[in-house]
Amino acid sequence: xxxxxxLLKESMELHVRQVTTVDLPGRVTRRLRRDxxxxxxxxxxxxxxxxxxxxxxxxxxxxxxALRDGTARPQPAALATTGECAGLRIVIGxxxxxxxxQGIRSPLDPVALLPGDNTISMGRQDYLxxxxxxxxxxxxxxxxxxxxxxxxxxxxxxxxxKLPSGPFLDEGDRSTAVVFSNEVADGEGVFTIxxxxxxxxxxxxxPLASVHVAVRGTATSPSDPGAVLDSTATP
Amino acid sequence: xxxxxxxxxxxxxxxxxxxxxxxxxxxxDHHRAEDLLQDAFVKVYxxxxxxxxxxxxxxxxxxxxxxxYISSRxxxxxxxxxxxxxxxxxxxxxxxxxxxxxxxWRALGVLTARQRAVLVLRIYEGMxxxxxxxxxxxxxxxxxxxxxxxxxxxxxxxxLLDWAASAPKEKC
Numbered sequence: 001x002x003x004x005x006x007l008l009k010e011s012m013e014l015h016v017r018q019v020t021t022v023d024l025p026g027r028v029t030r031r032l033r034r035d036x037x038x039x040x041x042x043x044x045x046x047x048x049x050x051x052x053x054x055x056x057x058x059x060x061x062x063x064x065x066a067l068r069d070g071t072a073r074p075q076p077a078a079l080a081t082t083g084e085c086a087g088l089r090i091v092i093g094x095x096x097x098x099x100x101x102q103g104i105r106s107p108l109d110p111v112a113l114l115p116g117d118n119t120i121s122m123g124r125q126d127y128l129x130x131x132x133x134x135x136x137x138x139x140x141x142x143x144x145x146x147x148x149x150x151x152x153x154x155x156x157x158x159x160x161x162k163l164p165s166g167p168f169l170d171e172g173d174r175s176t177a178v179v180f181s182n183e184v185a186d187g188e189g190v191f192t193i194x195x196x197x198x199x200x201x202x203x204x205x206x207p208l209a210s211v212h213v214a215v216r217g218t219a220t221s222p223s224d225p226g227a228v229l230d231s232t233a234t235p
Numbered sequence: 236x237x238x239x240x241x242x243x244x245x246x247x248x249x250x251x252x253x254x255x256x257x258x259x260x261x262x263x264d265h266h267r268a269e270d271l272l273q274d275a276f277v278k279v280y281x282x283x284x285x286x287x288x289x290x291x292x293x294x295x296x297x298x299x300x301x302x303x304y305i306s307s308r309x310x311x312x313x314x315x316x317x318x319x320x321x322x323x324x325x326x327x328x329x330x331x332x333x334x335x336x337x338x339x340w341r342a343l344g345v346l347t348a349r350q351r352a353v354l355v356l357r358i359y360e361g362m363x364x365x366x367x368x369x370x371x372x373x374x375x376x377x378x379x380x381x382x383x384x385x386x387x388x389x390x391x392x393x394x395l396l397d398w399a400a401s402a403p404k405e406k407c
Contacts, residue, residue, distance in 0.1 A: 004389060005358060008343075011336040012359045016256040019265065024251040025244055027269070028276045 030171070079115055079193070079208055085136035090193060090209065092120065092130045113193070118211045122181045126215075133174040140168040142177045142191060143198040143207065165198035181215045189213045243283050247276055250293055254300065260355045261304045263344060271307070275300035298370045301356070305348045305371070342392040350385035353378055 079088045091110030110131065122128060132140050143165040168175035179191060192199070192207035199205075251272065258268035258275075279296050282289060289295040343351060349371065356362045356370060364382075368375040 004339075004386065007335055007339050008354060008389075009358050011339040011343075012260050012355070014336055015263075015340055016259055016359075019252075019256050019259045019268070024255070024269070024273060024276065025247045027273050028247060028280065032277060032280060 026172075079113055085134075085139075085195065085208075087134040088132065088136050088208070089134050090130055090132045090140075092128050092211075094128060113209045113211065115209060118209055119214065120211055121214050121216060123217050124181060124186070124215055127178055127180045130168070130177045130179065131174055132168055132176070136195060137168070137173075137175045138170045139196050140175055140177075140208075141165055141194045141196065141198050142168060142179070143194045179211075179213070181213065186217070187215050189215070242288060243280055246288070246292055250296065251276075254293075254297060257297065257355060257360065258300060258304070260359055261301065261348075261352060263340075271300060271304055275303055278303070294370075297360075301352050301370055302372070305352060339389070342389050345392060346385050346388060350381050350388070353381045354385050357382060 079085075079090050090113040092113060093110035113130075120128070130142070166177075168177045181189075190210060190212045192211070193209045194205075194207045199207075254275075255268055255272050258272045259265060262268045262271055275296055278299050279289070279292075343354070346354070352371065353367055356367045357364070362370075364375045364378045367378045371378065
């Protein structure tokens with residue numbers, strides 16, 4: 001080995017000492033989840049005919065992260081105030097188009113889901129992001145969505161059919177889910193948030209929250225994050 | 236991934252440190268190195284999930300990573316900014332590089348992606364030209380040619396020339 005080789009080897013060995021340990025398994029996990037969710041979401045949008053949105057979503061062009069204007073995330077009302085899940089909170093809103101934060105999305109201008117019945121308006125071929133935090137956030141199931149609104153990030157069965165219900169995706173200190181309105185016409189649907197398991201046989205125990213979705217109006221585009229959105233607890 | 240493929244998780248945990256160093260030598264940037272290795276792991280995971288672990292998993296991952304690096308450089312066509320001396324002083328702690336190592340490190344930045352990959356694999360990883368050729372999907376002769384051009388570039392790099400001219404001559 002000549003002098004230059006020796007110098008190169010010394011230089012390389014010296015500089016790699018700067019390399020510090022990172023949580024690469026965690027990063028890989030988050031990246032895989034994000035990819036899977038983007039693919040699922042893109043597939044749903046494509047199926048709904050929103051190819052431009054699907055392409056943009058598949059390309060991950062919106063990024064993710066904290067609120068775009070840098071303001072603190074509002075503290076939502078607790079969905080569960082008693083029991084082991086006291087302090088559990090879920091917010092819903094359009095996906096944040098802000099800067100990337102390790103590939104995890106968060107709702108933009110979120111509104112809190114309240115215990116009991118909630119009502120939400122969406123445009124056609126729209127989608128909304130749910131984010132849960134606090135106790136039990138990793139045990140949540142998005143259950144019972146129908147054709148009007150369905151679980152965008154749900155798992156598929158062995159034949160590739162989308163399962164109607166699915167767990168929130170665990171992102172560490174929070175869990176997320178996405179719902180789509182794929183109807184080309186106006187309609188109404190409902191999904192529920194449950195703990196641990198979907199309701200597979202009647203009668204079912206009361207869910208943590210029910211979300212009634214009214215799909216109205218012209219299809220909205222994810223590049224236009226100005227969809228009508230409100231959440232109103234129905235006593 | 237967690238709980239999904241335990242053997243893949245073990246693989247990531249066992250190999251990440253060594254391969255992150257190789258990624259750092261290729262990219263010369265800690266953050267880019269992490270991104271590169273992460274992307275390589277994700278790519279390998281997809282094959283692993285469907286077909287099981289590839290034969291010689293580490294070599295396969297390294298090959299994926301090196302080719303992703305070369306490919307990304309080809310598409311990006313960006314000009315690298317050599318590390319500032321201050322960066323190294325801040326991060327290297329007590330092992331501040333002496334001038335010659337620093338100059339060589341900066342000179343590595345002017346090499347093409349393939350040239351740098353050849354030198355890293357040859358010098359740091361201790362691989363033969365045939366093994367490198369297998370990684371880069373080229374002939375061993377191409378590897379030798381890339382290495383030769385890399386050495387020529389380094390030897391004619393102005394900073395190295397200046398250093399060589401000013402370095403004290405060793406007495407035999």
